[in-house]
Amino acid sequence: MPLPGKDCREVLQFFEEIQLITGHDVAGRPTYDELALCHDPLERVFMHGEWQEGLSPTTGLTKSEQAQFIAFAAEIEHWRGRQIFTLPVDRSKMDPDALSLDTITMGEWMARKAFDCAPLLWQVDYSCRDDFGGNLHEVSAWAGIHYFASRTGEAGNAEHETVLTWPSGNGWLVDQLKTTTSSSILPNQLIYQIAEQTNGVEVLSYDTQLHEVTRYTARAVVCALPRFIAQRIIPGLAPISGLEYSPWVVTNLTLDELPPSPGVLPAWDNVIYGSSALGYVNAGHQSLSSRPIETVITHYDALCGQPPAKLREWMLTQTHDQWVQRSLQSLMAPHPDLAEHVKSADIWLWGHGMIRPKPGFLWGKERQLMQQHRPPIYFAHSDMSGMSLFEEAYTRGVNTAETLHQAL
Numbered sequence: 001m002p003l004p005g006k007d008c009r010e011v012l013q014f015f016e017e018i019q020l021i022t023g024h025d026v027a028g029r030p031t032y033d034e035l036a037l038c039h040d041p042l043e044r045v046f047m048h049g050e051w052q053e054g055l056s057p058t059t060g061l062t063k064s065e066q067a068q069f070i071a072f073a074a075e076i077e078h079w080r081g082r083q084i085f086t087l088p089v090d091r092s093k094m095d096p097d098a099l100s101l102d103t104i105t106m107g108e109w110m111a112r113k114a115f116d117c118a119p120l121l122w123q124v125d126y127s128c129r130d131d132f133g134g135n136l137h138e139v140s141a142w143a144g145i146h147y148f149a150s151r152t153g154e155a156g157n158a159e160h161e162t163v164l165t166w167p168s169g170n171g172w173l174v175d176q177l178k179t180t181t182s183s184s185i186l187p188n189q190l191i192y193q194i195a196e197q198t199n200g201v202e203v204l205s206y207d208t209q210l211h212e213v214t215r216y217t218a219r220a221v222v223c224a225l226p227r228f229i230a231q232r233i234i235p236g237l238a239p240i241s242g243l244e245y246s247p248w249v250v251t252n253l254t255l256d257e258l259p260p261s262p263g264v265l266p267a268w269d270n271v272i273y274g275s276s277a278l279g280y281v282n283a284g285h286q287s288l289s290s291r292p293i294e295t296v297i298t299h300y301d302a303l304c305g306q307p308p309a310k311l312r313e314w315m316l317t318q319t320h321d322q323w324v325q326r327s328l329q330s331l332m333a334p335h336p337d338l339a340e341h342v343k344s345a346d347i348w349l350w351g352h353g354m355i356r357p358k359p360g361f362l363w364g365k366e367r368q369l370m371q372q373h374r375p376p377i378y379f380a381h382s383d384m385s386g387m388s389l390f391e392e393a394y395t396r397g398v399n400t401a402e403t404l405h406q407a408l
């Protein structure tokens, strides 16, 4: 995850508690555990037959393409300077100019600004797919600009654009959350009803290992399920129409080593220009070994461009081998010999991977409705934020716990 900005108060406090933040410099900026700060190089893009550093496809641009990149950067700087966009999303400023961006797609905004050169359109499209799982014609312009203009995190011992990463990805953060609560976590529980009773709530849970049902009664419940599930299992909960969740395919390829390819050295994030997939993250990137090592690369593919339900149906028709071939094919340009290095391939299909901030959703009625608790049932899923991000999920959890604590 990117370095959290000052508005991510809850997340910053959590990072201090788990000593990911180890202190502060004289300017008051947090200093982070060096092992979690992404090692150089952070990211690279493959174009014109070689890897170049950074994600901006800037090699071989014409004068007019260069001018568009400069004009786009100035637009973003303009928005950044107005300090409207932030995380958590709901701490952003209610500025009418910015809110009007939520009525159009990022693609429409680009067209209105005459940003039409292929490398810039590709970079913005990639960014929308990477953070929201939808392409620039599917995602709100408010979300698209937010992606570029909201990140203000700082560190005393790293550049502003650094990310925090671990070999196990954000699973590391989950492990930290579990350290104080693991004894009260019950795994393998499928909740199939949460119903309000006269004196509290009744929760029905099916144990998928023991094939037993347990009935829990509680004074109150925090429901951290995505809304598309919550509204099926909470009788009387108003269904929200038109929610869009982006389907994702994640392929973990275990390699005997990452084969060399032309251009700059392997980065943490490795993206192929022009590809409809999102490239790969190298789990071995934080290793301090100076020799090539066995590693896992995680290939991400956000399926978009068609209605998500249709894509989910299609996903179910694909075999393991077809997914592996699809990943290898998308990495063919930089790594034509990758198949020879694959020791195993693990595929995970996320049918409803991320809430998609389509136009009108972030600042429309539906999201407002989703944020309303129904005491004694309280809600805390990140889809209430309209963006699927750890910062949003964590802040929702803390704020809902505080609301509940005050209510009881």
Ligand SMILES: Cc1cc2nc3c(=O)[nH]c(=O)nc-3n(C[C@H](O)[C@H](O)[C@H](O)COP(=O)(O)OP(=O)(O)OC[C@H]3O[C@@H](n4cnc5c(N)ncnc54)[C@H](O)[C@@H]3O)c2cc1C
Residues within 6 Å of the ligand: 001, 170, 189, 190, 191, 192, 224, 225, 226, 229, 248, 250, 300, 350, 353, 354, 380, 381, 382, 383, 388, 389, 390, 391, 393
């Ligand atoms: C491929 C991919 C990559 C991502 N990468 C990043 C990243 O790099 N950085 C980032 O910040 N975010 C990333 N995200 C988003 C990330 O998923 C969210 O930030 C985070 O998981 C949201 O947490 P949450 O608790 O709100 O929801 P979830 O993680 O969706 O948690 C909901 C939980 O409810 C459980 N559940 C659902 N139905 C039931 C039921 N009936 N009974 C019991 N349990 C149930 C689910 O199994 C799940 O564990 C990524 C998402 C995807 C799909």
